[in-house]
Amino acid sequence: xxxxxxxxxxxxxxxxxxxxxxxxxxxxxxxxxxxxxxxxxxxxxxxxxxxxxxxxxxxxxxxxxxxxxxxxxxxxxxxxxxxxxxxxxxxxxxxxxxxxxxxxxxxxxxxxxxxxxxxxxxxxxxxxxxxxxxxxxxxxxxxxxxxxxxxxxxxxxxxxxxxxxxxxxxxxxxxxxxxxxxxxxxxxxxxxxxxxxxxxxxxxxxxxxxxxxxxxxxxxxxxxxxxxxxxxxxxxxxxxxxxxxxxxxxxxxxxxxxxxxxxxxxxxxxxxxxxxxxxxxxxxxxxxxxxxxxxxxxxxxxxxxxxxxxxxxxxxxxxxxxxxxxxxxxxxxxxxxxxxxxxxxxxxxxxxxxxxxxxxxxxxxxxxxxxxxxxxxxxxxxxxxxxxxxxxxxxxxxxxxxxxxxxxxxxxxxxxxxxxxxxxxxxxxxxxxxxxxxxxxxxxxxxxxxxxxxxxxxxxxxxxxxxxxxxxxxxxxxxxxxxxxxxx
Amino acid sequence: xxxxxxxxxxxxxxxxxxxxxxxxxxxxxxxxxxxxxxxxxxxxxxxxxxxxxxxxxxxxxxxxxxxxxxxxxxxxxxxxxxxxxxxxxxxxxxxxxxxx
Numbered sequence: 001x002x003x004x005x006x007x008x009x010x011x012x013x014x015x016x017x018x019x020x021x022x023x024x025x026x027x028x029x030x031x032x033x034x035x036x037x038x039x040x041x042x043x044x045x046x047x048x049x050x051x052x053x054x055x056x057x058x059x060x061x062x063x064x065x066x067x068x069x070x071x072x073x074x075x076x077x078x079x080x081x082x083x084x085x086x087x088x089x090x091x092x093x094x095x096x097x098x099x100x101x102x103x104x105x106x107x108x109x110x111x112x113x114x115x116x117x118x119x120x121x122x123x124x125x126x127x128x129x130x131x132x133x134x135x136x137x138x139x140x141x142x143x144x145x146x147x148x149x150x151x152x153x154x155x156x157x158x159x160x161x162x163x164x165x166x167x168x169x170x171x172x173x174x175x176x177x178x179x180x181x182x183x184x185x186x187x188x189x190x191x192x193x194x195x196x197x198x199x200x201x202x203x204x205x206x207x208x209x210x211x212x213x214x215x216x217x218x219x220x221x222x223x224x225x226x227x228x229x230x231x232x233x234x235x236x237x238x239x240x241x242x243x244x245x246x247x248x249x250x251x252x253x254x255x256x257x258x259x260x261x262x263x264x265x266x267x268x269x270x271x272x273x274x275x276x277x278x279x280x281x282x283x284x285x286x287x288x289x290x291x292x293x294x295x296x297x298x299x300x301x302x303x304x305x306x307x308x309x310x311x312x313x314x315x316x317x318x319x320x321x322x323x324x325x326x327x328x329x330x331x332x333x334x335x336x337x338x339x340x341x342x343x344x345x346x347x348x349x350x351x352x353x354x355x356x357x358x359x360x361x362x363x364x365x366x367x368x369x370x371x372x373x374x375x376x377x378x379x380x381x382x383x384x385x386x387x388x389x390x391x392x393x394x395x396x397x398x399x400x401x402x403x404x405x406x407x408x409x410x411x412x413x414x415x416x417x418x419x420x421x422x423x424x425x426x427x428x429x430x431x432x433x434x435x436x437x438x439x440x441x442x443x444x445x446x447x448x449x450x451x452x453x454x455x456x457x458x459x460x461x462x463x464x465x466x467x468x469x470x471x472x473x474x475x476x477x478x479x480x481x482x483x484x485x486x487x488x
Numbered sequence: 489x490x491x492x493x494x495x496x497x498x499x500x501x502x503x504x505x506x507x508x509x510x511x512x513x514x515x516x517x518x519x520x521x522x523x524x525x526x527x528x529x530x531x532x533x534x535x536x537x538x539x540x541x542x543x544x545x546x547x548x549x550x551x552x553x554x555x556x557x558x559x560x561x562x563x564x565x566x567x568x569x570x571x572x573x574x575x576x577x578x579x580x581x582x583x584x585x586x587x588x
Binding site: 035042047048049050051052053054055056058059131132151152154161163164165166167169170171172173174175177178179180181182183204205206265266411412413414444445446449450472 | 489490491492493494495496497498499500515516517518519521522523525526530531535536537538540541542543544545546547548549550551552553555561564567568569570
């Protein structure tokens with residue numbers, strides 16, 4: 001062996017870090033590319049160094065886990081086995097071994113992790129460097145691990161485009177990273193386990209949390225009791241948040257939903273109402289809550305752009321992986337939220353597992369699953385737990401019916417629910433892609449990431465993968481200058 | 489309590505930038521969006537179609553609602569771009585290219 005094989009890990013959150021450390025410890029050279037200035041991902045997002053936070057853990061839980069990851073990363077950085085490229089925004093990963101070009105023959109290379117398929121590795125990871133994202137960089141590697149995480153799903157309602165309305169995760173990210181609040185009086189609303197820590201964090205940082213509005217009801221809990229009880233730590237975490245909220249004087253409103261956000265140029269109040277058993281509004285239950293910020297979210301969606309461009313099969317909206325965390329494209333692994341939303345603990349387990357078979361296969365040996373049996377059991381339990389949470393926190397059945405025709409659905413292109421409905425009911429669109437062609441919903445800057453679920457819900461179709469060729473906007477000059485290799 | 493007290497932050501020296509011509513005090517390490525939020529500003533873009541105000545929505549670079557003009561460069565995501573002393577931040581009207 002002349003040189004360590006080279007793995008590119010995209011994303012430095014829990015999954016990417018765990019995978020990078022596991023692979024590096026087994027003789028693999030790792031390049032860790034991440035869009036943020038500091039490793040940690042969204043879960044361990046911390047104030048910028050220049051803000052001088054002496055107690056960043058006040059905004060976090062599971063800080064010990066972060067310390068272990070950070071210490072491991074520091075050690076591997078000092079040995080030179082891991083290289084961390086922060087502020088690198090990966091826009092495409094390209095496979096260069098579809099045909100074996102070195103010998104002029106026309107047969108596909110079978111494994112994709114055989115080194116020597118192409119000089120400098122068979123994968124080209126293209127990134128934009130720096131906060132302005134104008135300088136192109138390409139990293140070549142023998143294998144790729146996608147730990148690209150997820151983003152928040154927000155279903156529309158009248159007034160959701162008003163300034164002051166932010167995603168729950170966005171409010172948390174701005175608090176953790178910039179030490180700022182969206183307003184003085186905040187309503188936290190939607191559905192999902194993220195709402196609890198967001199409400200607690202905002203309250204601890206001095207916001208008045210006027211209400212925590214959760215559309216799921218506690219009556220659904222017993223149906224999922226077994227999977228939930230298998231994670232007593234998670235339940236204790238939930239109870240801890242509930243206790244904190246009580247101390248801050250916040251009483252959660254379960255089986256309630258935000259009906260409308262009010263204001264002309266910025267948010268001044270929200271109307272919330274109770275939900276009946278079928279997801280409809282309980283007549284006479286509406287009440288108006290004055291507030292200057294609304295943090296709202298309805299669960300999460302995985303980032304799958306890079307996997308899709310590589311041709312990896314999806315399962316629903318998730319990158320499909322096997323027990324090794326391998327995608328169906330040779331040489332490409334995936335871990336964390338990209339393979340299905342499940343939280344930081346599951347992301348850690350998946351990353352921890354993935355790094356081992358990556359290393360074995362890059363060294364030309366068969367991985368031994370017994371080496372990660374414990375982590376695999378944890379992964380199984382956590383996946384069961386998150387499936388139970390998914391069922392518990394499904395958006396209320398009537399959400400799409402409550403969107404008024406005048407409500408903007410596609411925030412970028414300002415396409416209304418009425419236009420989407422017309423494209424379906426009058427013009428005959430039968431799928432989100434046809435809706436897009438007829439209305440421009442999803443053609444704007446965010447490429448349908450925000451409006452995708454709403455368009456699917458309004459048109460009565462299942463959400464489909466985005467099929468975006470690039471994971472983020474790329475300056476034409478960067479495309480024109482390709483390839484421009486960074487020394488490996 | 490405020491977020492800085494909670495995290496016991498001891499930031500570097502504050503500096504000034506301008507937002508639509510007026511002075512705004514910012515801290516090193518903040519993004520444009522964080523600096524504007526701290527100054528009580530929540531919108532800094534008007535939409536192309538109906539001229540409606542927008543600011544931060546997703547906060548992590550996915551939604552592009554927080555586009556803003558920074559030092560005459562339009563379409564910068566305020567939630568990602570760090571502030572520097574003397575930055576000139578302007579509300580982005582529409583595509584932000586009306587001056588071209």
